Amino acid sequence: MANLALIEAINLALASEMARDPDVVVLGEDIGRNGGVFRATVGLLDKFGADRVIDTPLAETLVAAMAIGLSTQGIKPVAEIQFSGFLYPCVDQVVNHATRYRNRTRGRLSCPLVIRAPNGGGIHAPEHHSESLETTFAQMPGIRVVCPSNPARAYGLLLAAIRDPDPVVFLEPTRCYRLFKQPVEDNGEALPLDTCFIDREGSDITLVSWGAMMHDTRLAADKLAEEGISAEVIDVATLKPLDMDTILASVAKTGRCVIVQEAPRAYGPASEIAANLAEHGLLSLFAPVLRVSGYDTVMPLAKQELNYIPDVSRILREVRKVFEIAPKA
Template sequence: MSDAITMVEAVNLALRSEMQRDDSVIVLGEDVGVNGGVFRATVGLRETFGIKRVLDTPLAETMIAGLSVGMAAQGLKPVAEIQFMGFIFPTMEQIICHAARLRHRTRGRLHCPMVLRVPFGGGIHAPEHHSESTEALFAHIPGLRVVIPSSPKRAYGLLLAAIRNPDPVIFMEPKRIYRLNAQTVEDNGEALPLDSCYTLREGADITLVSWGAMIKETLEAADLLAQQGVSCEVIDVVTLNPIDHETILASVAKTGRCVIIHEAPKSCAVGAEISATLGERGLLSLQAPVARVTGYDTIMPYYRMENHYLPNTADIVEAVTATLEFS
């Protein structure tokens, strides 16, 4: 495909590509068929693949998750959409108690190759329950993969990998950057590796670790700091469970300093796990305490206060400056 496409279009392209390649892939969720999804990620799929492979469901997240587990256990590859992260809580019993445990419970006799797609995060002036960033809830669960793309190319390749994975994947799509920029994405059916960090920018002075929509501000901060002579290495974590700690540790061994940036609240977040691992396994490399730039430990506010809640480029620059000045 030669034209540049946005992330949401890359999600659609990946779904279309894999549905053409594999008849066992089924798309289901609220409004995914006739309306093409609330963000139009599934637009046109029902017309191409029919009502037996693109299923409009009732407004019943528990049912969507439970139906997906059943499909996956019987040889299908369901890709279910939960409209917003704030609606995911009814799925948790099915996802945690059944999807994540199925292979272990059956001693490998059954697998659960399902994907739960979830638009998440703030920045689009959504109402309550629509802007949560609760990735840590699922990253805590053994047996689940949690994957977050940050660009159209990665959304395409990672979604293909998630669908082909024999175990359940929570595929979280940062909706703030659904249409932020476009990239040329070749529809070649090539999946990107899961469980790996991506080094987006090489640097020597400090390591910036982030994922999802916050990669945008992280790269902006790296550009501003470069003008001040600061060389930042930028790492996109991508898979939050399991985390590729080796890439992060190797980077910090080179730079000696680290700032972790994420939109979710600070307490008990994935950033805390990365920081703890750096303390346990990379302490002798660190020349300063690990800093975190995060959302607040509060409910995500309505749109008037949304920009105050979300970390911004200036916050990251300030944290980097303070970390570099530590001695």
């Protein structure tokens, strides 16, 4: 079992599935000889050839649209968009076509495609490289939106995304690409695309997050443990469809919940989860559900990005508010 960083686990999943299924192709800008700007596709060109490792012209609408065309013919394209801000030209294609072809042909055509992109900030990248796009995609019908948080889940979730018969937007935590390593077994086993993962069990409060913020959420849980507070940490992983059952079961146990997201606050997944808790879990709550989030600002450039991105102290601050309202017995 290899000890891999998250980006290496992505690479392993791509190579593994391309070897297993000749219909899988990868496409995007600089993904061939260059191996992708983050090196997610390194080595694939030599292994699988230029027909299946497709360097596209510099046109993001084309990348998404081409993936759609390929997928309608039973090819399983995994398209890479270099940086999250460059996903916006794909939005038209995804919402107007990829998510709709099955429905508007009543099942005659479908789009089993994956669009992968780095998501979120924290790597001192230039403008338009650090946005969090999950809110944009998670409100589209007919899609799955996945945000892995560690190497092993990135591997298993990406396999699942490629095998899924519907379009999947796969948003990878940019600042976790090489942040830590983890043993990842190349066993070809996919993880479920409709279930949250209980990252660690706890009894006093439920911390819910996904993607890169999972790292800070885990650190916050460590800190709380030192203080004698047992936090249950849930990695949502698949934001759409959202597995509220796991979150509700956890909150039924803990009675407290803080949700952590990097995306701007308004209308984000944290709001959706909080609304669901209000609808279905109110009676098990001892305190209001609080959100830690990015601000409703334009994603700042590198000098200010740490003022925007939530961190351990911001998570702990909200957790403490919860315990002020509903102290641990």
